[in-house]
Amino acid sequence: MANILIFLETNNxxxxxxxxxxxxxxxxxxxxxxxxxxxxxxxxxxxMKFGASKIHLIQNDQLKDYNPEGYSNAVASFLKNHxxxxxxxxxxxxxxxxxxxxxASFESGCASDITHLSFEGDQLHxxxxxxxxxxxxxxxxxxxxxxFITVRPNSIGAPEKENPQSAEINEINDAQxxxxxxxxxxxxxxxxxxxxLTEANIIVSGxxxxxxxxxxxxxxxxxxxxxxxxxxxxxxxxxxxxxxxxQVGQTGKTVSPTLYIACGISGAIQHLAGxxxxxxxxxxxxxxxxPIFSKADYGIVGDLFEIVPxxxxxxxxxxxx
Amino acid sequence: xxxxxxxxxxPDTETKVTPNSDxxxxxxxxxxxILNPYDEFAVEQALLxxxxxxxxxxxxxxxxSVKDTEALRTAMAMGADDAVxxxxxxxxxxxxxxxxxxxxxxxxxxxxxxxxxxxxAIDDDCLQVPQILAQMLNLPSVSVVVGMDYESGxxxxxxxxxxxxxxxxxxxxxxxxxxxxGLNTPRYASLPGIMKAKKKPLxxxxxxxxxxxxxxxxxxxxxxxxxxxxxxxxxxxxxxxxDAEKAVSEVVQLLRNEAKVI
Numbered sequence: 030m031a032n033i034l035i036f037l038e039t040n041n042x043x044x045x046x047x048x049x050x051x052x053x054x055x056x057x058x059x060x061x062x063x064x065x066x067x068x069x070x071x072x073x074x075x076x077m078k079f080g081a082s083k084i085h086l087i088q089n090d091q092l093k094d095y096n097p098e099g100y101s102n103a104v105a106s107f108l109k110n111h112x113x114x115x116x117x118x119x120x121x122x123x124x125x126x127x128x129x130x131x132x133a134s135f136e137s138g139c140a141s142d143i144t145h146l147s148f149e150g151d152q153l154h155x156x157x158x159x160x161x162x163x164x165x166x167x168x169x170x171x172x173x174x175x176x177f178i179t180v181r182p183n184s185i186g187a188p189e190k191e192n193p194q195s196a197e198i199n200e201i202n203d204a205q206x207x208x209x210x211x212x213x214x215x216x217x218x219x220x221x222x223x224x225x226l227t228e229a230n231i232i233v234s235g236x237x238x239x240x241x242x243x244x245x246x247x248x249x250x251x252x253x254x255x256x257x258x259x260x261x262x263x264x265x266x267x268x269x270x271x272x273x274x275x276q277v278g279q280t281g282k283t284v285s286p287t288l289y290i291a292c293g294i295s296g297a298i299q300h301l302a303g304x305x306x307x308x309x310x311x312x313x314x315x316x317x318x319x320p321i322f323s324k325a326d327y328g329i330v331g332d333l334f335e336i337v338p339x340x341x342x343x344x345x346x347x348x349x350x
Numbered sequence: 351x352x353x354x355x356x357x358x359x360x361p362d363t364e365t366k367v368t369p370n371s372d373x374x375x376x377x378x379x380x381x382x383x384i385l386n387p388y389d390e391f392a393v394e395q396a397l398l399x400x401x402x403x404x405x406x407x408x409x410x411x412x413x414x415s416v417k418d419t420e421a422l423r424t425a426m427a428m429g430a431d432d433a434v435x436x437x438x439x440x441x442x443x444x445x446x447x448x449x450x451x452x453x454x455x456x457x458x459x460x461x462x463x464x465x466x467x468x469x470x471a472i473d474d475d476c477l478q479v480p481q482i483l484a485q486m487l488n489l490p491s492v493s494v495v496v497g498m499d500y501e502s503g504x505x506x507x508x509x510x511x512x513x514x515x516x517x518x519x520x521x522x523x524x525x526x527x528x529x530x531x532g533l534n535t536p537r538y539a540s541l542p543g544i545m546k547a548k549k550k551p552l553x554x555x556x557x558x559x560x561x562x563x564x565x566x567x568x569x570x571x572x573x574x575x576x577x578x579x580x581x582x583x584x585x586x587x588x589x590x591x592x593d594a595e596k597a598v599s600e601v602v603q604l605l606r607n608e609a610k611v612i
Contacts, residue, residue, distance in 0.1 A: 095517070097481070098490060122511040126493050129444065129478035133485035138445060138568025141476050159474055163367040164376060165577055172445070172568030210490035211521040219514030228512070255612065273531045274514030279363050279472050280387050280531065288611045299363040305577065309609045311601060315589070322585060326609065327601045331588030339598040347606060
């Protein structure tokens with residue numbers, strides 16, 4: 030049995046669901062969890078439901094805001110008093126940022142953005158994409174323990190079954206953040222209050238055929254009805270129709286939502302690489318030979334400015350009816 | 351001011367990737383190599399800072415195979431002063447690369463004031479080297495940077511996080527900044543720039559020279575394979591209005607009843 034720690038990323042004291050995805054693949058192992066700050070009752074109950082034997086909570090006033098060195102130092106000081114074989118986190122903006130630094134402080138390895146994960150006894154089997162998913166490779170951790178792993182949100186899916194435990198809550202007050210040299214002075218909230226593309230369950234994306242940034246509002250309307258986050262192709266971003274934060278593809282974000290609706294996106298190799306692992310793909314394009322159709326489960330050959338509003342109305346009907 | 355830019359040479363984004371025969375990496379014979387797109391922002395930022403700060407030197411570093419030196423030549427053609435290439439296989443892990451970069455920086459004998467990198471390389475997409483290097487050199491670092499000001503040893507860096515929100519960091523040099531698209535508009539290498547780059551110094555060294563041994567490999571990647579192809583989907587003709595209504599209604603029904611995602 031392997032000893033495993035999962036770092037919990039929180040949003041308003043709610044644990045991000047990628048932690049539960051990871052836990053679903055760890056049944057039979059000793060699972061402990063660690064957050065910085067506090068987590069709500071709901072999250073505690075979920076962690077126990079999916080097999081956490083301990084919930085460690087680091088309390089440190091210096092870490093009210095995220096800090097790369099502070100998080101790395103505090104988690105390192107906690108890990109030094111324990112002996113974990115594997116330490117997991119979600120491959121989110123925070124996990125991807127401080128896990129490499131943390132792993133280097135142990136001269137251990139870090140495998141990022143794992144998309145397939147299983148254990149055979151206490152042996153980890155993991156797969157990660159290369160070239161934005163054009164190719165996959167298996168991963169072997171050869172450095173000293175603990176091994177550090179980040180897992181891409183939405184790639185594993187919610188646990189198939191529960192594994193109820195009663196977990197001990199352990200408040201830690203002596204985890205040192207150390208000397209913080211790069212400090213956050215301000216956080217500027219993004220225009221959108223929707224879930225980030227990398228964690229979104231449904232994505233509606235627009236390409237060059239959107240013609241301008243104004244027209245993206247028809248995608249916003251569709252997204253509002255089905256609870257989606259709006260993305261864009263590189264062509265649309267390079268033409269100035271959408272900011273880079275919205276770009277899906279090899280030089281943007283790699284996403285794997287349950288449903289991806291591509292509107293006016295032809296399907297360049299670098300875009301397909303970034304969204305091909307989506308569970309279901311719908312493509313709308315006026316060119317019947319557009320490469321995007323080769324990856325689409327459902328393709329509609331037609332004018333997106335006609336089709337998208339129709340889709341919005343049709344979804345409204347079934348979701349309200 | 352000693353500015354170092356760490357770059358990687360990667361296959362062009364339009365490359366069709368195929369695993370090699372023993373699946374230890376990919377077929378690299380006929381690949382068009384380019385300077386990693388995110389590294390262009392790092393090179394440009396270095397040149398902007400150099401232009402505003404007299405007596406600055408920009409050194410470009412790369413760890414990778416010698417097949418060609420496209421990435422380093424491009425960076426020098428854009429305006430970097432000199433370059434170091436640490437020869438290594440292309441499928442190295444992030445820890446070994448970071449350690450080789452540290453070794454190469456040490457060998458120059460120059461104390462870094464600022465190290466710039468791309469936020470990630472588009473081959474392995476690990477997003478690890480800047481942070482590992484920062485830990486090894488005991489420096490602060492900010493990753494995924496979309497805005498940066500530098501003035502006499504003080505850096506303000508804007509880091510893009512989830513949902514397009516921005517964290518604004520302040521730090522003093524020395525430090526490491528990992529650059530994202532949006533930070534600046536990289537210049538094109540001019541023809542005179544390309545000619546000049548041919549005469550600029552390019553030092554080559556081995557991994558061993560940079561202090562890296564086999565035991566520095568912490569993660570091994572193997573069994574490279576293509577992802578499974580999806581079976582062909584259903585396609586609906588909807589160029590006429592009547593067809594469009596029918597197609598839309600059918601697709602929505604399929605999403606609900608067949609794919610069960612709505």
